[in-house]
Amino acid sequence: MASPSIPDDPLEWIATQLSDPACKCSLGGFGAVGMFAQDADAEVALKDHAIVVGAAGATLRIERGANIRLVAFETISSDSLSWNHGVAICTDQSRLLAAQSDCLRETGPDRSAIDEADRHVPCFAAGVASQQMRVLLRTADSDLLHALRHHTGLNFFDLPASVMELLARSPIDWIVETPVGRLEFRQRLTSHSLNMPCPVFIDRDLLASGLTYARGIAIPPGWMPCGYIFPPHPARAAPGMPKHFDEREHLRFQQILDRFGIAELVSLKRQTEADIAAGTTVMQPLKTRHETDIVRVVLRQRLTMGHGAGLEPWMEVFDRPLLEAVRKRPDASNR
Structure with missing residues (x-):
């Protein structure tokens, strides 16, 4: 029987996890993913249609209508003494995204923006896409708009260095859009942060691999992960950073595994x-x-x-x- 501390509603459970600054969340697919890290001031709003979480520089929205199934898992770690755990945010395969061009293209105003004030801002599909996600670029900066429009039709990985440098130092929103929701990163650079890396992890080889999730994770047939929740690990503060074993965190995840595991x-x-x-x-x-x-x-x-x-x-x-x-x-x- 499920623990009474674990809600039956997947969105309600996700909201409780995202209220914990020690919990991590990602959205995306194999090869392109955005990691949402909460902070102590993160605001979690559970609405009728979605969860919206705002933190410094990023906003996450997960949709209620996405037919979400949560799948908890534990896998062995590359460290021969440890293990990994998490909860996959899955949707049924009928809701996966249509095939996308692998070229940069303008898509018009971002009508799906989380903040209504952004819904008039020009948006581009980066050409980084799969059935699980697409990466979008949203900006009103005139220089960057000119550069992106000039290079429409190019593969994202073939954009000139000058454009990549402009992307790195211009006001722009990097967006990961999935069938379960979207994650928006606001890049508003200052003189102290001009070397800020791209907030979305993108790997060309992983995208080309044809994989949709790590082989060690078991996902039920007919379902596809489009994001993950990572509750605190009982033996690691972060990857490669062991900590004193926390029995409460271990037992807490075992309850999650009993409720959402296969x-x-x-x-x-x-x-x-x-x-x-x-x-x-x-x-x-x-x-x-x-x-x-x-x-x-x-x-x-x-x-x-x-x-x-x-x-x-x-x-x-x-x-x-x-x-x-x-x-x-x-x-x-x-x-």
Whole structure:
């Protein structure tokens, strides 16, 4: 049964997460994504039709009519001792975006702007697009407008260096638009921030890969992730920055996993935890990568929590890299 602290309404749950400055949110697709980082002054408004969250330099809107399904997951990390977690914001595949040109083109005033005052401002499709997202550029700056219009028809990655430099130092809004909502970044540079990087992560090779999400994440058939919620990690302050294990944050995410995770994988995880705690003999190798990864996550979490007794036979079967990493730790001889 779902925890009473977790609302049934996906938008209401997202709103509670976005009220926490330690929670992160991203919108986009594989190869082009914007990361929305809250701050202590972020304003979260849950309206009838959408969530709107405003923070310094960025505004996020997630639509109620997007037929959202939340899918919680845990995956193994590239760090052989750790794991990742998150909640995918999915929509059904019938709502995915139509194919877009890979060239820069003007689309007219931005009628979908979050702020009504921006709905008359000229907007350009950058040509960075997939069924999950498109990147838009919105500006009223005359020099930048002239440059963008002059280079309409070019692939975004082939724009001259002079245009990219102008993009980096002009007042412009970078927008990630998806079937579940949009994320707008206001670039209003000052003399102290002229080297500000592009607020949208764009990778040409990832866009060309044909992937729509990381292979380690299990997404139910017929659904597509267009964004992610990242609640605080119990063992990491940030990627590559370990912290003292926070049991409350761990238990909080386990409640989220029980509520929004794929039922078969959650059941496997809970059974594995029970088997290890009972000292049960190791099961045979599992059928799918996702099933195997669930067991590997359990092993990593138990080690992090200091419950390493009896894990070596399991690591021998399911996670040799973890076993080797454990054997190399300075305290290995004392266990």
